[in-house]
Amino acid sequence: MNYRIDNLQYCNWSREVFQINREANLDAVHVTIVYHEDYKEFLKKIEEWDIHFKKNEDLIFQGKNYKDIERAKLEKKTAIFFGFQNCSPIEDDINLIEKVYEKGCRFMQLTYNNQSLLATGCYEKNDSGVTNFGKEAIKEMNRIGIVIDMSHSAEKSTLDAIDISEKPIAITHANPLFWHNAIRNKSTELLKTLSDSNGMLGLSLYSHHLKDGKNCKLESFCEMTARTADIMGVKNIGIGSDLCLNQPDSVVEWMRNGTWTKKKNFGEGSKKKPGFPKQPDWFIDARGFENLEKGLSKVGFDKLEINGILGNNWFNFYKGIN
Amino acid sequence: MNYRIDNLQYCNWSREVFQINREANLDAVHVTIVYHEDYKEFLKKIEEWDIHFKKNEDLIFQGKNYKDIERAKLEKKTAIFFGFQNCSPIEDDINLIEKVYEKGCRFMQLTYNNQSLLATGCYEKNDSGVTNFGKEAIKEMNRIGIVIDMSHSAEKSTLDAIDISEKPIAITHANPLFWHNAIRNKSTELLKTLSDSNGMLGLSLYSHHLKDGKNCKLESFCEMTARTADIMGVKNIGIGSDLCLNQPDSVVEWMRNGTWTKKKNFGEGSKKKPGFPKQPDWFIDARGFENLEKGLSKVGFDKLEINGILGNNWFNFYKGIN
Numbered sequence: 001m002n003y004r005i006d007n008l009q010y011c012n013w014s015r016e017v018f019q020i021n022r023e024a025n026l027d028a029v030h031v032t033i034v035y036h037e038d039y040k041e042f043l044k045k046i047e048e049w050d051i052h053f054k055k056n057e058d059l060i061f062q063g064k065n066y067k068d069i070e071r072a073k074l075e076k077k078t079a080i081f082f083g084f085q086n087c088s089p090i091e092d093d094i095n096l097i098e099k100v101y102e103k104g105c106r107f108m109q110l111t112y113n114n115q116s117l118l119a120t121g122c123y124e125k126n127d128s129g130v131t132n133f134g135k136e137a138i139k140e141m142n143r144i145g146i147v148i149d150m151s152h153s154a155e156k157s158t159l160d161a162i163d164i165s166e167k168p169i170a171i172t173h174a175n176p177l178f179w180h181n182a183i184r185n186k187s188t189e190l191l192k193t194l195s196d197s198n199g200m201l202g203l204s205l206y207s208h209h210l211k212d213g214k215n216c217k218l219e220s221f222c223e224m225t226a227r228t229a230d231i232m233g234v235k236n237i238g239i240g241s242d243l244c245l246n247q248p249d250s251v252v253e254w255m256r257n258g259t260w261t262k263k264k265n266f267g268e269g270s271k272k273k274p275g276f277p278k279q280p281d282w283f284i285d286a287r288g289f290e291n292l293e294k295g296l297s298k299v300g301f302d303k304l305e306i307n308g309i310l311g312n313n314w315f316n317f318y319k320g321i322n
Numbered sequence: 323m324n325y326r327i328d329n330l331q332y333c334n335w336s337r338e339v340f341q342i343n344r345e346a347n348l349d350a351v352h353v354t355i356v357y358h359e360d361y362k363e364f365l366k367k368i369e370e371w372d373i374h375f376k377k378n379e380d381l382i383f384q385g386k387n388y389k390d391i392e393r394a395k396l397e398k399k400t401a402i403f404f405g406f407q408n409c410s411p412i413e414d415d416i417n418l419i420e421k422v423y424e425k426g427c428r429f430m431q432l433t434y435n436n437q438s439l440l441a442t443g444c445y446e447k448n449d450s451g452v453t454n455f456g457k458e459a460i461k462e463m464n465r466i467g468i469v470i471d472m473s474h475s476a477e478k479s480t481l482d483a484i485d486i487s488e489k490p491i492a493i494t495h496a497n498p499l500f501w502h503n504a505i506r507n508k509s510t511e512l513l514k515t516l517s518d519s520n521g522m523l524g525l526s527l528y529s530h531h532l533k534d535g536k537n538c539k540l541e542s543f544c545e546m547t548a549r550t551a552d553i554m555g556v557k558n559i560g561i562g563s564d565l566c567l568n569q570p571d572s573v574v575e576w577m578r579n580g581t582w583t584k585k586k587n588f589g590e591g592s593k594k595k596p597g598f599p600k601q602p603d604w605f606i607d608a609r610g611f612e613n614l615e616k617g618l619s620k621v622g623f624d625k626l627e628i629n630g631i632l633g634n635n636w637f638n639f640y641k642g643i644n
């Protein structure tokens with residue numbers, strides 16, 4: 001059986017988006033449900049998702065483990081797995097890790113761009129690695145079954161997390177630094193360490209992570225995938241598109257600024273280009289998986305490898321964690 | 323006019339404690355009102371203090387600026403200034419700095435022992451300094467008038483804070499490392515940088531910070547004070563006793579562990595000595611200021627210098643910040 005999985009989306013959720021994901025034959029999507037929210041605000045998000053699930057039960061349901069991906073395939077629906085882009089919902093309380101798991105959280109970034117209580121984000125000047133609380137949180141996440149996601153974390157913190165975690169970790173949405181020099185992209189050394197520990201990289205389709213931005217060529221992306229497979233092995237690579245369909249620019253402003261600064265921070269953007277960037281024309285939305293399939297074939301991947309990259313590798317990773 | 327100020331106490335507050343502080347002729351005390359509390363829990367503490375002020379209006383009132391210390395002297399009362407030992411009440415929101423000021427907060431540690439969102443605590447393995455959010459928070463604290471307190475912070479973070487802050491900062495309760503090698507005590511280099519920037523050190527009477535612990539001799543403490551004055555200048559030294567009168571041991575356990583770990587952390591204590599340490603017999607409570615006065619005289623300080631150390635230096639510092 002072959003699965004199609006997009007292991008990171010943060011769309012302005014609507015029936016239209018769920019339909020597009022179905023048209024793309026996605027059996028599972030890992031969706032970001034919080035950025036900077038605290039525990040109470042996280043519970044509000046859960047209520048919002050309860051309504052999505054009720055109103056769109058013909059298209060989606062909540063995923064809890066890999067068996068829900070198998071079920072989604074059979075029922076021609078998309079299993080929705082919850083994840084956090086920051087650890088803010090657990091606040092300063094290790095006991096909340098079990099609580100957020102009970103509500104469905106399966107991935108949690110130890111940091112967004114800034115320092116968190118657990119580790120250092122990639123936009124900080126200095127990186128002190130995983131903190132005292134971070135070490136305890138990783139142990140608890142391992143015990144409970146929440147995947148450690150280091151997509152937005154700084155390098156030493158990520159290497160620390162790989163070292164401390166007894167289970168493989170994930171970088172759900174980022175690209176290699178050798179291809180495009182962006183603060184959010186990852187060094188070859190880090191990618192090697194990640195794959196040596198059976199961790200997964202979800203390749204991102206977000207323009208700020210792409211060579212030539214929105215003008216990035218499909219061929220270039222697929223060649224980069226081939227070179228990344230040389231480094232990491234083809235089984236440790238998947239897709240984490242970072243699609244932010246239909247989000248207003250106020251959302252990216254909030255993602256970057258939260259409530260931590262009074263002056264505006266532009267993150268990956270700039271004063272001139274403060275909003276969400278445009279997508280490359282071959283990946284406007286998840287239906288672009290079809291283009292990826294063709295493009296990956298052209299650079300020499302075989303069917304087994306392509307199905308791995310487009311979903312089966314993530315499926316196997318999910319299988320390993322539950 | 324001479325003032326007596328203890329610039330750090332965290333007692334189990336009661337009429338008895340306020341009476342003792344009056345017997346000690348304290349015109350002002352900086353009291354810790356939160357350790358790990360969030361904003362809502364901080365508001366609860368404010369309610370508790372409102373009751374203390376009502377029930378004990380013949381002994382104490384809330385201090386807002388240095389004029390309240392002058393008033394306290396005249397009225398033979400103690401002005402109570404609020405402070406935080408961690409930045410948890412501002413959560414991840416820079417706007418809360420103004421809110422906590424409005425309720426009376428005048429000192430805030432950027433960290434307790436662990437990493438915070440603002441800086442690194444002295445019990446972390448690595449110290450990445452003041453964070454992105456920390457830089458913004460310092461600017462805002464400067465603007466609003468909350469003193470940056472780095473008593474429990476790591477060294478680079480403290481040096482960063484001194485460098486970034488446009489106003490003098492404080493280490494309200496710690497001792498020099500040259501005298502007693504404890505994680506919480508401060509290096510000579512740091513103390514020099516602190517005094518060069520007109521910052522204040524509050525010498526601590528907490529046994530874990532004292533040479534020979536509870537058996538520390540008054541003479542030794544006063545000689546250390548003289549050597550510290552050689553390094554920092556006598557005008558940058560005061561007292562921050564760190565008195566924790568009548569607190570049950572469950573409180574020190576909570577101070578150290580908060581909710582960040584499932585296994586027990588003993589902080590400055592140990593498995594064998596997990597509780598609050600005993601005070602040296604010459605400083606059981608604030609009435610020990612009288613012993614300090616005699617002791618400081620014996621090691622050669624003159625009256626002006628002694629009155630500076632026992633309160634006037636802090637008074638001048640308060641005067642500078644408002």
